[in-house]
Amino acid sequence: MDNPMENISKKQAIMNTALTLFVNQGFYATSTASIASQAGVATGTLFHHFPSKEALMTKLFLDTKHEFADHLKQHLSKDDSLQTNARNIWFAAIDWGINNPNKESFFQQYSMSPTISVEIREEAMNSILGFISKMLRLGKQQGLLADYPEALMLEICHGQYLAASRFFIDHPELWQDEQHREASFSMFWKALAI
Amino acid sequence: MDNPMENISKKQAIMNTALTLFVNQGFYATSTASIASQAGVATGTLFHHFPSKEALMTKLFLDTKHEFADHLKQHLSKDDSLQTNARNIWFAAIDWGINNPNKESFFQQYSMSPTISVEIREEAMNSILGFISKMLRLGKQQGLLADYPEALMLEICHGQYLAASRFFIDHPELWQDEQHREASFSMFWKALAI
């Protein structure tokens, strides 16, 4: 057939369904048969698009991390101060989590699970954290950020983000509350600032 | 037989082995048969002590959380200032993680995984976080801590702890480095302080 949309939509349906089921039931508790049936395709079709269940998981993980990183990068501006950039990225990151709760939960669950191989997790980390590292170094040069060891600062940034987005996903209405929004960024910034 | 040590050690061997395997391979990737054989017991023995694989997991999770909380509480002192208590608890918590890397990884992986039911996770959280909440309220009364929403502060505390202990478990030698130790507490405290 020569309707490429058909293929794309089937493949995409499998990925969407798989992500939802992996988040809600866990990877091993989700059978390939259930992914296929809920996606409205046959099991054979799933294995036509992905050589194995694990390969499906890997593709899902890397695609989602890249999507997240791309979203953040759109909110960087050469014209703004470091603190303004940090602020904009912080809010963009949590916004993304609020708007993509499944994908955010996916990170929460699988960013440090042995379900995903170390190599894949590190690959994902670097594709995201590269530009954050640069920002940390810049902030130190400008005398805005404390001179803590960089790797530790990165881990704390990541941890604060996971914690804050976890909180706001559990309580989406509070993301509309100015006090909560500001408090989240304030704790993030104060931890790092001089 | 009337040697209770025999039973305890078999049961304990199953639990120790299970924790290690769950951390390294994941819950579903670990068969009850492999737990039993590596623990040096028969599968029947495992199911004599635990009605199901899931029950084994639940017991492991709650026992470990309680052990952690008990360790922290030992480092609270009525005579010390809030900041000193916070500091002592912070170091005690990471120390515990360094000395129990398996158990700490276990938290990292399963504290937000659907492998463990929400009820069990909340039960564990409350048994630990109860006294932390009290400390936060006290700090606000004393004008030492910022007046952010309590639930959000708790989540950030938890997130910073997970991030820091993850970092030091990956780089145990840096836990001996004064700069790294102090930086970790400094970021924790500054995030919360007024």
Added chain:
DNA sequence: GTCTATAGCAGGATAGAC
């Protein structure tokens, strides 16, 4: 309490028609 042996079934992956 502990063992051996096995029931019973679920699920990943494949074959082959269309």
Added chain:
DNA sequence: GTCTATCCTGCTATAGAC
């Protein structure tokens, strides 16, 4: 590319002797 049908491994849990 998609489907149906099915193979076959590997797993949880049980039965029953010691």
